[in-house]
Amino acid sequence: MPVMLDATAADFETRFTALLSAKREDSPDVDDTVAAIIADIRARGDAALIELTAKFDRVALSPRTLRFSSAEIDALVAQVPQAERDALELAAERIRAYHERQMPQDASWTEESGATLGWRWTPVGAAGLYVPGGLASYPSSVLMNAIPAKVAGVERLAITVPTPDNKANPLVLLAARIAGVDEIYRVGGAQAIAALAYGTASIAPVDKITGPGNAYVAAAKRRVFGRVGIDMIAGPSEILVIADKGQNPDWIALDMLSQAEHDESAQAILITDDPALARDVAAAVAARLETLERRAIAGASWRDFGAIITVPDLATAAALSNRIAPEHLELCVADPDALSQRITHAGAIFLGAWTPEAIGDYVGGPNHVLPTARSARFSSGLSVVDFLKRTTLAKMTPESLRAIGPAAETLANAESLGAHGLSVRARLDHLNG
Amino acid sequence: MPVMLDATAADFETRFTALLSAKREDSPDVDDTVAAIIADIRARGDAALIELTAKFDRVALSPRTLRFSSAEIDALVAQVPQAERDALELAAERIRAYHERQMPQDASWTEESGATLGWRWTPVGAAGLYVPGGLASYPSSVLMNAIPAKVAGVERLAITVPTPDNKANPLVLLAARIAGVDEIYRVGGAQAIAALAYGTASIAPVDKITGPGNAYVAAAKRRVFGRVGIDMIAGPSEILVIADKGQNPDWIALDMLSQAEHDESAQAILITDDPALARDVAAAVAARLETLERRAIAGASWRDFGAIITVPDLATAAALSNRIAPEHLELCVADPDALSQRITHAGAIFLGAWTPEAIGDYVGGPNHVLPTARSARFSSGLSVVDFLKRTTLAKMTPESLRAIGPAAETLANAESLGAHGLSVRARLDHLNG
Numbered sequence: 062m063p064v065m066l067d068a069t070a071a072d073f074e075t076r077f078t079a080l081l082s083a084k085r086e087d088s089p090d091v092d093d094t095v096a097a098i099i100a101d102i103r104a105r106g107d108a109a110l111i112e113l114t115a116k117f118d119r120v121a122l123s124p125r126t127l128r129f130s131s132a133e134i135d136a137l138v139a140q141v142p143q144a145e146r147d148a149l150e151l152a153a154e155r156i157r158a159y160h161e162r163q164m165p166q167d168a169s170w171t172e173e174s175g176a177t178l179g180w181r182w183t184p185v186g187a188a189g190l191y192v193p194g195g196l197a198s199y200p201s202s203v204l205m206n207a208i209p210a211k212v213a214g215v216e217r218l219a220i221t222v223p224t225p226d227n228k229a230n231p232l233v234l235l236a237a238r239i240a241g242v243d244e245i246y247r248v249g250g251a252q253a254i255a256a257l258a259y260g261t262a263s264i265a266p267v268d269k270i271t272g273p274g275n276a277y278v279a280a281a282k283r284r285v286f287g288r289v290g291i292d293m294i295a296g297p298s299e300i301l302v303i304a305d306k307g308q309n310p311d312w313i314a315l316d317m318l319s320q321a322e323h324d325e326s327a328q329a330i331l332i333t334d335d336p337a338l339a340r341d342v343a344a345a346v347a348a349r350l351e352t353l354e355r356r357a358i359a360g361a362s363w364r365d366f367g368a369i370i371t372v373p374d375l376a377t378a379a380a381l382s383n384r385i386a387p388e389h390l391e392l393c394v395a396d397p398d399a400l401s402q403r404i405t406h407a408g409a410i411f412l413g414a415w416t417p418e419a420i421g422d423y424v425g426g427p428n429h430v431l432p433t434a435r436s437a438r439f440s441s442g443l444s445v446v447d448f449l450k451r452t453t454l455a456k457m458t459p460e461s462l463r464a465i466g467p468a469a470e471t472l473a474n475a476e477s478l479g480a481h482g483l484s485v486r487a488r489l490d491h492l493n494g
Numbered sequence: 495m496p497v498m499l500d501a502t503a504a505d506f507e508t509r510f511t512a513l514l515s516a517k518r519e520d521s522p523d524v525d526d527t528v529a530a531i532i533a534d535i536r537a538r539g540d541a542a543l544i545e546l547t548a549k550f551d552r553v554a555l556s557p558r559t560l561r562f563s564s565a566e567i568d569a570l571v572a573q574v575p576q577a578e579r580d581a582l583e584l585a586a587e588r589i590r591a592y593h594e595r596q597m598p599q600d601a602s603w604t605e606e607s608g609a610t611l612g613w614r615w616t617p618v619g620a621a622g623l624y625v626p627g628g629l630a631s632y633p634s635s636v637l638m639n640a641i642p643a644k645v646a647g648v649e650r651l652a653i654t655v656p657t658p659d660n661k662a663n664p665l666v667l668l669a670a671r672i673a674g675v676d677e678i679y680r681v682g683g684a685q686a687i688a689a690l691a692y693g694t695a696s697i698a699p700v701d702k703i704t705g706p707g708n709a710y711v712a713a714a715k716r717r718v719f720g721r722v723g724i725d726m727i728a729g730p731s732e733i734l735v736i737a738d739k740g741q742n743p744d745w746i747a748l749d750m751l752s753q754a755e756h757d758e759s760a761q762a763i764l765i766t767d768d769p770a771l772a773r774d775v776a777a778a779v780a781a782r783l784e785t786l787e788r789r790a791i792a793g794a795s796w797r798d799f800g801a802i803i804t805v806p807d808l809a810t811a812a813a814l815s816n817r818i819a820p821e822h823l824e825l826c827v828a829d830p831d832a833l834s835q836r837i838t839h840a841g842a843i844f845l846g847a848w849t850p851e852a853i854g855d856y857v858g859g860p861n862h863v864l865p866t867a868r869s870a871r872f873s874s875g876l877s878v879v880d881f882l883k884r885t886t887l888a889k890m891t892p893e894s895l896r897a898i899g900p901a902a903e904t905l906a907n908a909e910s911l912g913a914h915g916l917s918v919r920a921r922l923d924h925l926n927g
Contacts, residue, residue, distance in 0.1 A: 144904050151901045185871060287867070311920060312920055349913070406616065406883075407885050417918055423902040450839075450874040451875065451877065452839075455843075455859070456846055457858075466853065468857050472585060475633070476632050477787070479787040479788060481752040484851070485852050487745055
């Protein structure tokens with residue numbers, strides 16, 4: 062049974078704090094293993110990559126077969142049924158349209174003194190996208206990572222996806238093709254991250270690596286951070302539903318289970334001001350768990366980490382939500398726009414009963430790579446900006462240097478940085494002399 | 495003597511690659527020490543913080559004196575000479591004006607089907623700024639970190655600054671006051687980072703930590719990343735100057751020395767298409783090094799990591815600059831705007847001979863916290879966006895769910911995520927039924 066909390070109970074604060082700080086994920090300490098794998102790839106390149114792939118994925122590769130050929134991709138994507146192809150195309154089109162609106166603007170302005178200031182955005186040169194193999198090999202994630210990179214203008218986009226026992230997922234390859242991915246390599250794990258970060262004879266290094274992965278992949282991304290940019294280190298998925306009286310309990314149950322089915326460590330929470338709805342949702346979850354295909358996973362998540370919280374009013378619900386800072390927040394209430402104004406920390410908000418979270422996973426348009434584990438307090442979902450960087454611009458004139466140079470000289474000398482001061486002073490003396 | 499390279503020489507590629515990959519910084523392995531300090535702060539809070547401060551900074555504190563009182567700050571900032579006060583105020587005003595322009599816009603739009611999409615920006619709730627003690631305790635860095643946070647709307651901004659032997663820097667405290675910092679604690683090192691990330695009885699935890707520090711601070715920031723957001727892990731400072739015929743060699747020498755004087759591991763590079771200027775700058779650096787206050791540091795940096803590269807033309811200079819991806823790039827050329835168009839990777843560009851890099855350190859307006867060690871390939875300087883996060887918004891109508899829901903269901907089923915599909919299907923059935 063999930064935790065049932067009443068926000069008006071005397072022990073609520075203690076129990077809610079316990080819920081907030083519950084550790085949902087075992088992080089096995091794989092750091093030494095990962096360090097050794099990275100060192101091996103750096104030292105021996107392709108040879109190490111091929112050996113590790115044979116060992117972990119049971120696939121025999123050569124430098125020539127590390128990369129999927131165009132013909133192989135053609136053959137695999139031809140297997141995808143038309144309905145799935147159409148659905149991927151629709152998703153890609155909507156994700157592209159949303160992310161195109163995120164493109165930030167360059168700026169430049171000239172002050173009265175003649176100084177010109179501004180900034181300019183440029184794309185990273187090359188990006189690498191990690192795609193897990195096996196169960197969690199999601200074509201939707203390929204779209205969500207690759208499309209923002211392409212919209213940002215990244216020239217070279219490489220994917221690594223392991224193919225355990227030589228099994229490739231045609232839908233992943235089709236998603237990569239639709240998104241405009243340039244290179245696809247059949248490697249995975251920490252060795253794939255190392256190859257992307259440092260390069261091998263067959264895989265040119267990239268500047269930025271994004272995409273989800275297991276503990277080894279996460280540890281490798283942490284280690285190569287600095288050498289390349291990385292996106293976030295994602296934890297298990299979460300959903301918080303805030304619902305008021307009159308909402309459909311079965312829809313809410315399914316929305317909560319749609320996160321719970323991802324992972325036994327996933328978390329689904331309902332906050333409602335209607336005790337009857339709380340009971341009805343609990344019953345609906347139990348009923349749906351009887352027949353759900355992934356009931357073992359979803360049931361474990363619901364049992365171990367699920368929670369239903371009753372509150373006196375929706376303002377309290379919003380305040381608790383802000384402390385949780387959920388990855389996904391559904392506002393299944395009569396006036397979701399008003400309630401949304403009270404939300405200060407959330408990865409993505411789904412407004413109203415007609416917006417199941419699953420829409421956002423696939424075809425809504427916004428990115429489904431979102432901050433987990435309360436990190437929406439300080440970070441955002443993936444966007445085009447993750448594949449861009451800002452160069453600031455400053456251009457002084459003699460007049461503007463006369464106006465602000467002396468202050469720079471004063472501060473430089475106060476910080477005992479003599480050459481800083483002299484670099485300004487030499488120019489001012491020239492102007493005055 | 496610095497490295498002298500000729501881009502047309504046969505061995506240039508080898509020597510340039512060696513320059514690019516030269517390791518300038520010893521990273522002492524302090525990770526175990528830092529892990530123990532963090533664990534101690536988490537376990538014992540203030541008591542550990544006070545003990546570690548006594549040990550490392552030789553300052554005896556109590557929970558009541560961890561934080562500077564308003565009266566103490568008043569007394570210290572009263573010592574600051576008026577000229578320095580005026581210079582700080584001017585710098586703060588210009589930095590604030592620049593960063594206010596960076597505030598990103600919220601967006602919301604409604605599609606023909608009735609679906610409303612968009613995003614909203616909100617500030618992090620609390621930010622912590624680390625300020626080093628001793629030699630590298632720069633008031634300008636306080637402004638550069640604190641002002642973007644305040645412009646972003648961060649409600650609570652705390653500073654930690656160690657006061658070894660109980661010596662506080664009045665200019666740092668004044669900068670903090672001018673920037674609107676709310677709390678200042680006299681602690682430093684990994685223990686300060688741990689206190690900011692996890693909180694103690696006296697220091698409430700923050701959501702984001704920024705600011706420079708030594709190897710212990712950097713290792714601590716890496717460790718608490720995920721629990722809180724962090725800015726970059728900064729390396730030693732760098733400048734690249736591209737100059738053409740007729741530029742003033744003494745000004746260029748001073749600009750290069752103004753980075754070299756920061757740190758023996760700093761790097762200053764000149765690229766020019768004029769061999770005579772290359773010789774003149776080398777001579778000017780040598781001459782200025784005779785009298786510079788920080789000649790020991792600047793001289794070591796120039797000797798060990800300085801470089802002068804001659805190129806056949808400015809297009810080659812730009813191409814090499816893009817491979818270096820410098821933190822600071824000065825374009826001391828006749829037409830800096832044209833050359834700037836060729837630059838794809840740089841933290842900040844200073845255009846023309848009237849724009850010494852030192853202007854950007856203090857009063858230009860753009861941030862001086864910039865990506866080092868070639869990370870301008872994938873990251874940007876500090877900005878207001880570092881203290882904001884984006885929440886994406888989606889709101890479907892029955893009509894829009896009818897239009898795109900089936901595609902979501904198809905993809906969910908293709909990914910074997912049954913509850914995802916059912917959460918859409920249940921609503922579509924209701925509409926159809």
